[in-house]
Amino acid sequence: MDFKLTDGVDLHIISTPQFKTNQILINFSTQQSEKNITARSLVADLLETSTHKYPTQTALARQTSSLFGAYVGTNVGRYGNLHALRVRASFVNDQYAVPGLTEQVISLLHEMIFQPLIDNNAFDEPTFNLQRNNLRSSIQALDEDKQFYAAMKLREIYFADNSLLKIPSFGRLSDLDELTPESLVETYRAMVTNDRINIIVLGNVDEKRIVEQFKQFEFQPREAQFGSLFYQQELVATPKVQTETQVLNQSKLNLAYQLPIYYQDADYYASLVMNGILGGSPLSKLFVNVREKASLAYYANSQPNAFNGLFSIQTGIQSDSQKQAQRLIKEQVTAVIEGEFTAELLQEVKDGIINQYETSLDVSSNIVEQVLLDKITNTKTNDLAKKINQVTTADVMRVAAQLKLQATYYLNGDLN
Amino acid sequence: MNEHHYQQLNETIYSQQLENGLWVQVLPKMGFHKTYAILTVDFGSIDRSFIPIGKDEPITVPDGVAHFLEHKMFEKEDHDAFDLFGQLGADSNAFTSFTQTSYLFSATEHVHESLDVLLDFVQSPYFSAKTVEKEKGIIGQEIKMYDDDPNWRLYFGLLGNLYPEDPMHIDIAGSVDSIAKITPQDLYTTYNTFYQPSNMNLFIVGNVDAQQTLDWIDKNQAAKSFDQSTEPQVEFELNDETGGDVIPFRTLEMDVNRPKVMVGVRGINVVQSGKAGLQYRLAVELLLDILFDDTSDNYLRLYNNETIDDSFSYNFEMQRSFHFAYFSSDTDQPERFSDEIISILEGATQQIDAAASQFENIKRAMLGRMISLLDSPEAIANHYSGKLFGGTNLLDEITSLAAVEIDDLYKIATDFIQSQGISVYQIVPKRN
Numbered sequence A: 001m002d003f004k005l006t007d008g009v010d011l012h013i014i015s016t017p018q019f020k021t022n023q024i025l026i027n028f029s030t031q032q033s034e035k036n037i038t039a040r041s042l043v044a045d046l047l048e049t050s051t052h053k054y055p056t057q058t059a060l061a062r063q064t065s066s067l068f069g070a071y072v073g074t075n076v077g078r079y080g081n082l083h084a085l086r087v088r089a090s091f092v093n094d095q096y097a098v099p100g101l102t103e104q105v106i107s108l109l110h111e112m113i114f115q116p117l118i119d120n121n122a123f124d125e126p127t128f129n130l131q132r133n134n135l136r137s138s139i140q141a142l143d144e145d146k147q148f149y150a151a152m153k154l155r156e157i158y159f160a161d162n163s164l165l166k167i168p169s170f171g172r173l174s175d176l177d178e179l180t181p182e183s184l185v186e187t188y189r190a191m192v193t194n195d196r197i198n199i200i201v202l203g204n205v206d207e208k209r210i211v212e213q214f215k216q217f218e219f220q221p222r223e224a225q226f227g228s229l230f231y232q233q234e235l236v237a238t239p240k241v242q243t244e245t246q247v248l249n250q251s252k253l254n255l256a257y258q259l260p261i262y263y264q265d266a267d268y269y270a271s272l273v274m275n276g277i278l279g280g281s282p283l284s285k286l287f288v289n290v291r292e293k294a295s296l297a298y299y300a301n302s303q304p305n306a307f308n309g310l311f312s313i314q315t316g317i318q319s320d321s322q323k324q325a326q327r328l329i330k331e332q333v334t335a336v337i338e339g340e341f342t343a344e345l346l347q348e349v350k351d352g353i354i355n356q357y358e359t360s361l362d363v364s365s366n367i368v369e370q371v372l373l374d375k376i377t378n379t380k381t382n383d384l385a386k387k388i389n390q391v392t393t394a395d396v397m398r399v400a401a402q403l404k405l406q407a408t409y410y411l412n413g414d415l416n
Numbered sequence B: 001m002n003e004h005h006y007q008q009l010n011e012t013i014y015s016q017q018l019e020n021g022l023w024v025q026v027l028p029k030m031g032f033h034k035t036y037a038i039l040t041v042d043f044g045s046i047d048r049s050f051i052p053i054g055k056d057e058p059i060t061v062p063d064g065v066a067h068f069l070e071h072k073m074f075e076k077e078d079h080d081a082f083d084l085f086g087q088l089g090a091d092s093n094a095f096t097s098f099t100q101t102s103y104l105f106s107a108t109e110h111v112h113e114s115l116d117v118l119l120d121f122v123q124s125p126y127f128s129a130k131t132v133e134k135e136k137g138i139i140g141q142e143i144k145m146y147d148d149d150p151n152w153r154l155y156f157g158l159l160g161n162l163y164p165e166d167p168m169h170i171d172i173a174g175s176v177d178s179i180a181k182i183t184p185q186d187l188y189t190t191y192n193t194f195y196q197p198s199n200m201n202l203f204i205v206g207n208v209d210a211q212q213t214l215d216w217i218d219k220n221q222a223a224k225s226f227d228q229s230t231e232p233q234v235e236f237e238l239n240d241e242t243g244g245d246v247i248p249f250r251t252l253e254m255d256v257n258r259p260k261v262m263v264g265v266r267g268i269n270v271v272q273s274g275k276a277g278l279q280y281r282l283a284v285e286l287l288l289d290i291l292f293d294d295t296s297d298n299y300l301r302l303y304n305n306e307t308i309d310d311s312f313s314y315n316f317e318m319q320r321s322f323h324f325a326y327f328s329s330d331t332d333q334p335e336r337f338s339d340e341i342i343s344i345l346e347g348a349t350q351q352i353d354a355a356a357s358q359f360e361n362i363k364r365a366m367l368g369r370m371i372s373l374l375d376s377p378e379a380i381a382n383h384y385s386g387k388l389f390g391g392t393n394l395l396d397e398i399t400s401l402a403a404v405e406i407d408d409l410y411k412i413a414t415d416f417i418q419s420q421g422i423s424v425y426q427i428v429p430k431r432n
Helices: A036-047 A057-066 A101-114 A125-144 A146-158 A181-194 A207-215 A268-278 A285-293 A319-337 A343-360 A364-377 A384-389 A393-400 B065-073 B081-087 B111-122 B129-147 B150-162 B176-180 B184-194 B210-222 B275-292 B297-304 B334-346 B348-373 B377-383 B394-401 B406-416
Strands: A002-006 A009-015 A021-031 A071-079 A082-092 A196-203 A240-246 A251-258 A297-304 A310-317 A404-413 B002-006 B011-017 B023-028 B035-041 B049-051 B091-096 B101-107 B200-206 B249-254 B260-266 B313-319 B322-330 B422-429
Touching (some): A002 A207, A009 A207, A009 A364, A021 A101, A021 A181, A036 A071, A036 A082, A036 A181, A057 A071, A057 B297, A057 B348, A071 A364, A082 A364, A082 B348, A101 A207, A125 A146, A125 B297, A146 A251, A146 A310, A196 A364, A251 A319, A268 A285, A268 A297, A268 A319, A268 A384, A268 A393, A285 A297, A285 A310, A285 A319, A297 A319, A297 B129, A310 B129, A319 A393, A343 A384, A343 A393, A343 B081, A343 B091, A343 B101, B002 B394, B023 B210, B023 B377, B035 B111, B035 B377, B049 B184, B065 B101, B065 B184, B081 B091, B081 B111, B101 B377, B129 B150, B129 B176, B129 B184, B150 B422, B260 B334, B275 B297, B275 B313, B275 B322, B275 B348, B275 B394, B297 B334, B334 B348, B348 B377, B348 B406
Parallel strands (some): A009 A196, A240 A404, B023 B200, B249 B422
Antiparallel strands (some): A021 A082, A021 A196, A071 A082, A251 A310, A251 A404, A297 A310, B002 B011, B011 B023, B035 B101, B091 B101, B260 B422, B313 B322
């Protein structure tokens, strides 16, 4: 059931007896800017640390603990050009805990969103300093995951010089020093006042009572009209190449292609099938030929991003097999473009995608994410199986032909 | 077919031991789309010395054999089991731990066929010199990938301190050198010894009818012939039961931004098996929560003085023949971190007194988190620990939790936390 709380603030309730837990997702989205990405990431950390009523992490944790270990937290992400700050809760349904648990959790979310630890127009300074240090540390620690590191480097090279998508959704170190307890209050207020808000509730819940409770959230009407959700950029004539050497046991070879097919475009489902054939499944050409037959890698896979047009391939290899791996990867792309795959493989990949989708309907947080995606893109996912099954060999070839190599990043581990 | 209904949790488990010894459990989840099935062999990386079936003398196989076997089970002479699942639209995978090897699939259709594929590929070995050689390249890359992960190195570094002479300190996948020695004969020997139906269990959760599912499995198994079952004779003995061999401290330089530190506690005491073992595990977990979770005063103090941050975590692992807890964080004050953690552990009795008012709350939170797991077919099935806890499952765990009292924690604390079992491992930034 859909319910409009005010202009720009929508509530969607999925009442189902399937699960023993309930999910609540409150998504704040806005156009991303050079200034707001890192600031919103830190605001998210502050909102989940403390509130006026629960002024320390411990006080807040004791409250969630008494709510049968309810998970209540925040995170940030992005949908193409939009930045999303999300407040999320996951908790046991009243019938397995105590009557009124759902209402208590919603009250806590209200407290977190409307009563953060702000006094005299500034976030509590010790909390601010601590969380800023923590965000800095956690961004730095990401470099230790070499698979993630290589993926981030590839993005940096792939996205155009003036692109905001070069900035990770969780922020960047160079912005942190400029943030203050006062400036973050502005970021926070802009978010609560101007963002587009989608609230999604799923579980064995009483819809009427949920609506009544969310009506009491003090959201004012907002315009919340944004430009295009989907990010596009010009093709470069010569693919960019970057190599870096570190003392590592394994090297990483990652390739970035542009694939200008966006969420729910006419060719969207064909792009999912194409990905499954090229590198998105254990049946795929990359997995079978680079890993299984050539024995070059432990992982070799691909993934499309239907919001920014980046199609990436990643592998973990021996440094002396870089050239061979690169050649093999390009051969697999060419093979898909030329339709060198069997009808059986096509069908198996389709069945796999359908199986994965239906399986995702058994995970309540996935259902919530899917509904949010539908709301943000103003589309509806239905007949997925039918649309996937309609994809033909010719569709896959046509989609693959649109892959344009744009960048290569090679992390050379000189130990191996 | 045995039927056990858990009224408060609104779930029912059906179970049966087949004639060949295979244990099967089914938990129907109506309203779910998928079915998840996991076939587990009671054989893991630490089981490297054993008496091969039909022989009298123990042998020792190269490190990483259990994991290598897991990889190679999928490949047959003329096909690959991955492909068969693919043809059915099912997802399949496998994993190996210290004491278990598991094969699994999840499917929304063709559940009967997928179950047959699962049982057939795990029960029909095919290893050749050529395919074994080829796999060494793939697994070699898997090992190297983990070697570059500082958190993995931290974990195995600590295990190297806690069990320096026992197989738990060795990477489950082995090393590039040890896997180079693996032969098809090693794989056949371990397979024949451990992959007997009586040494396996199959757990199925999802959109299935229990009786029908059991009939399918029964039919599949009845069509095969197995040798008379023989309990695998694993030669496992701790190097030093008293923990006298624990290395108190080691450090490693690596390319990290900040130091990482892990404190470990090796359980020296012998824990009873069966349900008593399960009770012990729950009590230790509650003890750790009361001392260290984010509702504790300890946590707030260490967080606010920047000894720990959001990277802080702790865990308790209990498996066949060993158990240990570990605490870790990225921190600029690694010495202070280990001093604080050890001091809290050694003062556990007073700490329990101080935190007693939080006990019911903590228990309630654990109960809530365990109930949440019931929404995940994977979590229910993967939680089953077979013989270790006397065939109990996640639902029994939830039921047992209520019986743990704060008084139990005092005894558990003195049993579990013993000074000679405590150790520290650090990873510090490389000096340039």
